[in-house]
Amino acid sequence: xxxxxxxxxxxxxxxxxxxxxxxxxxxxxxxxxxxxxxxxxxxxxxxxxxxxxxxxxxxxxxxxxxxxxxxxxxxxxxxxxxxxxxxxxxxxxxxxxxxxxxxxxxxxxxxxxxxxxxxxxxxxxxxxxxxxxxxxxxxxxxxxxxxxxxxxxxxxxxxxxxxxxxxxxxxxxxxxxxxxxxxxxxxxxxxxxxxxxxxxxxxxxxxxxxxxxxxxxxxxxxxxxxxxxxxxxxxxxxxxxxxxxxxxxxxxxxxxxxxxxxxxxxxxxxxxxxxxxxxxxxxxxxxxxxxxxxxxxxxxxxxxxxxxxxxxxxxxxxxxxxxxxxxxxxxxxxxxxxxxxxxxxxxxxxxxxxxxxxxxxxxxxxxxxxxxxxxxxxxxxxxxxxxxxxxxxxxxxxxxxxxxxxxxxxxxxxxxxxxxxxxxxxxxxxxxxxxxxxxxxxxxxxxxxxxxxxxxxxxxxxxxxxxxxxxxxxxxxxxxxxxxxxxxxxxxxxxxxxxxxxxxxxxxxxxxxxxxxxxxxxxxxxxxxxxxxxxxxxxxxxxxxxxxxxxxxxxxxxxxxxxxxxxxxxxxxxxxxxxxxxxxxxxxxxxxxxxxxxxxxxxxxxxxxxxxxxxxxxxxxxxxxxxxxxxxxxxxxxxxxxxxxxxxxxxxxxxxxxxxx
Numbered sequence: 001x002x003x004x005x006x007x008x009x010x011x012x013x014x015x016x017x018x019x020x021x022x023x024x025x026x027x028x029x030x031x032x033x034x035x036x037x038x039x040x041x042x043x044x045x046x047x048x049x050x051x052x053x054x055x056x057x058x059x060x061x062x063x064x065x066x067x068x069x070x071x072x073x074x075x076x077x078x079x080x081x082x083x084x085x086x087x088x089x090x091x092x093x094x095x096x097x098x099x100x101x102x103x104x105x106x107x108x109x110x111x112x113x114x115x116x117x118x119x120x121x122x123x124x125x126x127x128x129x130x131x132x133x134x135x136x137x138x139x140x141x142x143x144x145x146x147x148x149x150x151x152x153x154x155x156x157x158x159x160x161x162x163x164x165x166x167x168x169x170x171x172x173x174x175x176x177x178x179x180x181x182x183x184x185x186x187x188x189x190x191x192x193x194x195x196x197x198x199x200x201x202x203x204x205x206x207x208x209x210x211x212x213x214x215x216x217x218x219x220x221x222x223x224x225x226x227x228x229x230x231x232x233x234x235x236x237x238x239x240x241x242x243x244x245x246x247x248x249x250x251x252x253x254x255x256x257x258x259x260x261x262x263x264x265x266x267x268x269x270x271x272x273x274x275x276x277x278x279x280x281x282x283x284x285x286x287x288x289x290x291x292x293x294x295x296x297x298x299x300x301x302x303x304x305x306x307x308x309x310x311x312x313x314x315x316x317x318x319x320x321x322x323x324x325x326x327x328x329x330x331x332x333x334x335x336x337x338x339x340x341x342x343x344x345x346x347x348x349x350x351x352x353x354x355x356x357x358x359x360x361x362x363x364x365x366x367x368x369x370x371x372x373x374x375x376x377x378x379x380x381x382x383x384x385x386x387x388x389x390x391x392x393x394x395x396x397x398x399x400x401x402x403x404x405x406x407x408x409x410x411x412x413x414x415x416x417x418x419x420x421x422x423x424x425x426x427x428x429x430x431x432x433x434x435x436x437x438x439x440x441x442x443x444x445x446x447x448x449x450x451x452x453x454x455x456x457x458x459x460x461x462x463x464x465x466x467x468x469x470x471x472x473x474x475x476x477x478x479x480x481x482x483x484x485x486x487x488x489x490x491x492x493x494x495x496x497x498x499x500x501x502x503x504x505x506x507x508x509x510x511x512x513x514x515x516x517x518x519x520x521x522x523x524x525x526x527x528x529x530x531x532x533x534x535x536x537x538x539x540x541x542x543x544x545x546x547x548x549x550x551x552x553x554x555x556x557x558x559x560x561x562x563x564x565x566x567x568x569x570x571x572x573x574x575x576x577x578x579x580x581x582x583x584x585x586x587x588x589x590x591x592x593x594x595x596x597x598x599x600x601x602x603x604x605x606x607x608x609x610x611x612x613x614x615x616x617x618x619x620x621x622x623x624x625x626x627x628x629x630x631x632x633x634x635x636x637x638x639x640x641x642x643x644x645x646x647x648x649x650x651x652x653x654x655x656x657x658x659x660x661x
Contacts, residue, residue: 088133
């Protein structure tokens with residue numbers, strides 16, 4: 001369906017990635033010639049990096065500063081301590097990956113602070129961030145304690161050893177991205193990021209640094225470690241808890257465990273690639289405490305499979321650890337309990353934090369080539385090419401094309417497309433915006449709620465066509481009319497969401513009053529176009545699709561409010577304290593809409609009168625489009641009473657072609 005009904009030349013994008021492969025091969029040859037003739041370059045940390053040759057990486061070795069290195073061995077901190085007071089030196093050297101040199105790889109978060117901790121690298125002073133400095137101190141504390149222990153024969157040495165954990169030596173090689181990659185050199189950065197999966201897969205072990213000890217983290221790690229005393233094997237879901245396990249569950253340091261999985265590491269996008277590397281031992285480090293990944297996962301599984309907890313306290317189950325393990329299983333060639341597809345990886349990436357938005361693409365989508373066919377429905381062998389020379393919008397476009405071409409139920413990615421809250425658009429309306437974490441956009445939680453149907457989504461592969469330059473897509477959709485009335489509780493330029501009680505109360509009262517005016521223009525109930533009565537439709541709308549079979553839907557006195565009985569409206573502050581998250585967010589930041597045919601719904605910010613409401617096979621919720629010249633733009637998804645909860649999205653639905661830019 002096009003505003004001017006002009007014909008559109010449809011060209012399939014079949015040769016896109018084949019041409020891209022040839023282009024990348026030629027570019028790789030050119031870059032190789034350039035790298036082998038390049039001069040040293042200063043990095044962001046002030047260190048002058050010598051260029052890497054093809055197949056090379058940098059590794060570093062740590063030591064205490066020379067003037068303390070041969071001092072009193074009692075000067076070094078014990079294993080349980082985190083800081084020795086000595087300054088740190090490191091030596092960075094070049095090595096070929098093909099030489100299979102033994103090294104350890106670090107997975108950690110950089111932090112948002114400015115580099116302020118001084119160390120020496122190859123004799124030169126550089127500044128690093130606090131979190132990395134804490135880790136270096138802990139590595140050296142472990143390593144030098146081991147040197148001290150080697151001269152002792154008493155039984156205390158045995159109590160210091162950690163069964164199942166990697167042995168640390170003073171001369172251990174480490175790969176640390178912040179120092180081993182010249183972050184100022186885009187060409188080197190592209191090449192090294194492309195190799196990161198291989199770098200981690202060839203490591204002797206991977207250390208996950210959660211940060212320095214705090215909030216009883218040593219108790220949390222020990223709680224995980226103690227589970228292995230009765231078998232660190234993930235239990236079958238139906239298995240009954242043993243008496244020993246029940247005792248263990250009752251004694252868990254719940255607050256400490258909760259604080260542990262609230263640390264920033266779990267929400268960084270790159271660590272999801274690093275921590276799911278198969279066939280390599282992986283350890284969690286937090287201060288001086290360490291625990292193998294497998295042991296932590298087994299303990300977390302036991303927490304998740306608890307039965308009849310002794311009290312009503314929330315058990316500290318770590319969903320991040322569960323999802324990481326499933327991704328690890330998929331990469332290891334094992335069966336995963338999650339259907340891991342390119343769409344799933346992209347969806348997870350948009351929920352995670354990244355210093356550079358392009359990392360949300362480069363961290364997870366390249367994993368697709370490793371996954372088993374049964375985990376993906378369709379084997380994906382083509383990897384995303386890492387290129388930090390592309391701007392953010394182009395990287396997102398390449399990622400969206402990749403998912404639209406390769407992922408089962410691929411069109412579901414379009415439900416994540418949305419215009420800006422002020423109704424304007426980015427470069428491509430059909431490309432997913434991954435520039436910010438989705439959890440920072442309150443209305444984004446409705447993307448999944450709007451798409452939650454009472455029946456399973458149809459298993460079909462709708463026709464999708466790309467333009468020759470891959471800047472437009474064409475698909476078929478069924479129009480359901482145009483937006484006739486709308487109300488947005490958020491003024492243009494105002495913060496989209498806030499829980500300020502005064503502002504909330506004004507939004508709440510206004511939203512309900514406008515809904516009453518739209519739904520009851522004659523101040524009485526009547527049949528609804530989507531079935532049932534208007535009053536029933538209003539109640540379903542205010543549930544914001546948070547509807548469970550068999551559970552009564554809350555009734556709202558909107559008709560009474562329309563008849564000026566304002567006292568019938570529940571107290572705003574009581575609703576704010578006790579209302580569902582969907583209702584509070586919905587009233588705060590969503591737009592109320594009514595179509596020309598009388599459908600009622602809620603839409604994402606930015607919708608306008610005159611926008612079209614359509615149903616697209618393969619997307620389990622209505623979408624809103626806006627005319628743009630001869631084409632259309634995606635405004636976002638919507639919840640429409642009588643459309644969202646009906647099963648009319650199958651291939652039998654006759655649609656009209658829409659061209660989207």
